[in-house]
Amino acid sequence: MPETPATIDLLDELRWRGLLHQCTDEAGLAEHLSHRAGGGPRRVYCGFDPTADSLTIGNLVPIMTLVHVARAGHEPVVVMGGGTGLIGDPSGKSAERQLTSREGIENNVRAQRPIFGSVFNGAGLAEPPILNNLDWLGKVSFLDALRDVGKHFSVNQMIQRDSVRDRLHGREQGISFTEFSYMILQALDFAHLHLTRKVTVQCGGSDQWGNIVSGIDLIRRLMVELPMTRQRPAWLSTEAGDVVIREELERRAAAFGFTVPLVTKADGGKFGKSEAGAVWLTPERTSPYDYYQFWLNTADADVGRFLKTFTLLDRGAVEDIMARHQAEPNKRLAQTALAEQATALRHGDAEMQSAVQAARALFSGELSALDADALEAAIADAPSVNQPRADLAAGVPLIDLLLATGLASSKREAREFLAAGAIRVNGTPHDGSAPITTADLLHDRLTVLKRGKKKQAVVRWVD
């Protein structure tokens, strides 16, 4: 029986997928999200920092969480930090950072924006609402912020937050008032969304705990404490009346938060790094082919967890894949499933298929056996460069091609690879002593270079 929104328990689902780290008032949140109570859909938001013009697979964790929110019949809301990004979140940072320019933040917001919709589409869902907190934070004056918001924050509490405390203790660090104030802005975000859009739940990375709690505190102070002390109508000032009012206010001020864990690797290495650096969610920075390869290279010790976290396969499917994988780990069925699912989710089925084809052809080593069309299809996704065909007459040094394809970043490095026996031409080891000539062409127009086991590139000889 396919799971319908009404049958998915969001918290259970997130917990099983390794997407739940901590939450505030677990029982209350479970009740709040329960469809049985007739509560209807709840709005859950997560913010994203525009610190770069793309997001990485680390950011995919909260995005997946929002996907599950939608699948469980609730309403995800994406908030881009066009305002908060101007200030800089100290959470998880060990030192003060340089401010990013306004234009830079604006550019990054613009560049990140399409990512959310495409992951949701990949999951078969509609694009969620995407807001920019500059739209409301940008309108708050400094005086208003200090009077109406700042008054609800205790510096004594603020300096207890991990993000601030760590910076106050370190002798070589310190924190500016700018970054110190960050949590106020994020709290204001939550309060604003709560009041104007009925957003009642915030999620974020585990380093966001303090910011999330600040938001919940602020909502409570604005919606319960403030009315109780200042706006209570005199005519209702009986003890019984107070209780009724307080209960009603608290019901309206219900706000929850939870965090998603930091994804780790069993070997202790940083998750989300490949030989080219971070793995990004935009094809300009990380091609679908590289994206597929990243997941395919997942270690056995991690692949089960990643299947749960980064694909939408259900429990039965994951258990089945893992059982078969453990029976024959050398077939790497789990890695293949993970790579296909994750790539299709982010880049679509077509891109995933070509990444699969490319990998199959490029790693089999039997390139010359393929006919021209099959080869073209296979390498469509691999990085390629064009080279003038005329050069072949005189022969082209292999070193130059390694440089041109980016397989080596310098001639020195290219020589190093050649000396180590790391380079293959059309699947055959090559020491670089002889230049590349027309004899090294596949189907009279292509040469496939391979560096080490994993890195490949195609040279197209053009007139």
Place this chain on the structure above:
RNA sequence: GGGCGAGUACCCAAGUGGACAACGGGGGCAGACUGUAAAUCUGCUGGCAUAGCCUUCGGGGGUUCGAAUCCCUCCUCGCCCA
């Protein structure tokens, strides 16, 4: 505003006038073994026309035969005082 200290390659970090393209660690890449895994061992890790040359130690300027090292100035960060 005043005083003190720091800024070295992807990260941490040594180096305080020549022996420095710069110790060490981490990370990364490659080789061997494997399964495009993990672990382990080995090599490499600024560039080039490679027994040589060029560019690098926050930016700029200066002293010197010679500077990452000394001086001036600017920028950034930290600590302390006001």
